[in-house]
Amino acid sequence: xxxxxxxxxxxxxxxxxxxxxxxxxxxxxxxxxxxxxxxxxxxxxxxxxxxxxxxxxxxxxxxxxxxxxxxxxxxxxxxxxxxxxxxxxxxxxxxxxxxxxxxxxxxxxxxxxxxxxxxxxxxxxxxxxxxxxxxxxxxxxxxxxxxxxxxxxxxxxxxxxxxxxxxxxxxxxxxxxxxxxxxxxxxxxxxxxxxxxxxxxxxxxxxxxxxxxxxxxxxxxxxxxxxxxxxxxxxxxxxxxxxxxxxxxxxxxxxxxxxxxxxxxxx
Numbered sequence: 051x052x053x054x055x056x057x058x059x060x061x062x063x064x065x066x067x068x069x070x071x072x073x074x075x076x077x078x079x080x081x082x083x084x085x086x087x088x089x090x091x092x093x094x095x096x097x098x099x100x101x102x103x104x105x106x107x108x109x110x111x112x113x114x115x116x117x118x119x120x121x122x123x124x125x126x127x128x129x130x131x132x133x134x135x136x137x138x139x140x141x142x143x144x145x146x147x148x149x150x151x152x153x154x155x156x157x158x159x160x161x162x163x164x165x166x167x168x169x170x171x172x173x174x175x176x177x178x179x180x181x182x183x184x185x186x187x188x189x190x191x192x193x194x195x196x197x198x199x200x201x202x203x204x205x206x207x208x209x210x211x212x213x214x215x216x217x218x219x220x221x222x223x224x225x226x227x228x229x230x231x232x233x234x235x236x237x238x239x240x241x242x243x244x245x246x247x248x249x250x251x252x253x254x255x256x257x258x259x260x261x262x263x264x265x266x267x268x269x270x271x272x273x274x275x276x277x278x279x280x281x282x283x284x285x286x287x288x289x290x291x292x293x294x295x296x297x298x299x300x301x302x303x304x305x306x307x308x309x310x311x312x313x314x315x316x317x
Contacts, residue, residue, distance in 0.1 A: 051076055053197065053237055054228050056087060060094045063125065070122035077194045082116040084194035085151075085258055090237035092141040092153040095125045097233070104137055104157040105269055106232065111261040117143055117150040135159045169266065169305050171297060173279050175203055178220050184208075190253045198241040199224050201277070206248040215245045215284035215292075220277040227274040234274065235307075239263060239298060244313045245284045246292045254317040259291075267306040276301050282309075290315055 051074030062068045071091060077084045089111050097106070117123060123145035130138040136158045143151040178201035184191060190209070201220040206212035221241050227234055240261065247256050282296035296309040 052225070052227075053087065053090075053223070053234065056091065057094060057233060060091050060125075064095060064098050070124055072122045073117075073119055075119045075193065076196065078119045079192040079194050080255060080257065081118070082113070082150075082257070083119055084192065084240070085111070085113055085261065086237045086240035087194070088113075088117050088143055088151045089153060089240065089261070090233050092125060092143060092151060093155065093236045094233045095127050096139045096141050096153065096155045099127060099129065099139055100137065100157055102159075104159050106155060106265055107158045108156040108265070109236070109261075109263045110154045112152045113150075113258055113261070114152055115148060115150050117145055121145060123150065130154075135161065171305055172303060173218075173281060173297070173299055175218060175220065175279050177277060177301070178203075181224075182219070187253075195241070197224055198222065198238070200242065205245070205282075208243045208247045209250050209253050210248060211251040212248040215249055215287065217242050217245055217280060217282045217296075220279055222277050223274045225274075230272045230274045230276075235272065236263075238278065239307065239309060242280055242282060242296075244292070244311070244315070245282050245294050246287055246313060246315050250315070250317055252317075254315065256313060256315045258311050258313050260312040262310045264308045265306065266308070267300075267304065270300065270304075270306070272300065278306075279303070287315075290317075 059071045063071050073083050077087050123143050126142045128140045138156050141153045142149050181199035182202040199222050203219045205217035244256050279299040285293045292313045294311045298307040299305050
């Protein structure tokens with residue numbers, strides 16, 4: 051099942067042609083669906099509510115419980131408020147009568163303002179010639195990683211006892227998609243492993259509890275084979291939970307998103 055197959059299902063769900071959505075096993079991440087693709091499905095359903103081209107500004111996702119592969123789920127969308135400038139919505143992925151993933155999104159109209167600060171954070175990563183190989187270890191390496199190319203330039207392979215807890219590098223879809231919409235970008239952004247698990251010497255469960263993304267750009271055209279630069283740092287880790295913060299740049303070096311996660315490590 052490709053990313054586009056999942057989006058086609060989502061469109062059929064939104065049009066009323068089918069009553070549920072099912073994501074295949076090749077998108078699994080441990081016992082749940084890869085968080086990027088479940089977030090992409092919810093985002094597509096939320097964006098369906100927008101009728102005046104307001105761009106996305108913020109996504110906040112809570113992974114409440116496992117969303118199982120190969121089992122149908124539905125999506126419910128609620129409008130929190132549509133104001134003159136800002137629209138806010140909430141969406142639920144519901145499986146077996148349980149809320150599994152919850153997304154709140156803020157769309158806002160761009161306006162002229164005297165308050166302007168240009169982001170000057172840059173990176174010095176060289177564009178990769180090929181992806182970095184991550185060993186496909188059964189029951190350890192998530193299956194969804196086969197859908198992406200990662201080019202790690204600093205930071206370690208998961209469960210290799212590294213002293214560091216960061217990643218610097220690039221990522222993209224492994225295979226071209228039919229198009230590259232903003233929903234594809236949402237699905238791509240969570241592809242890197244959690245920074246913390248490279249510090250461990252043995253496989254152990256880890257999962258994102260909350261994911262927040264602030265978008266700086268939302269109307270720039272991209273291609274599915276474009277590399278995106280990624281720098282993720284661990285800001286704090288203690289008592290089995292860590293806070294990470296990542297910058298994402300496009301291939302031209304323009305910062306397009308800031309991603310923050312609360313990650314649980316169950317070692």
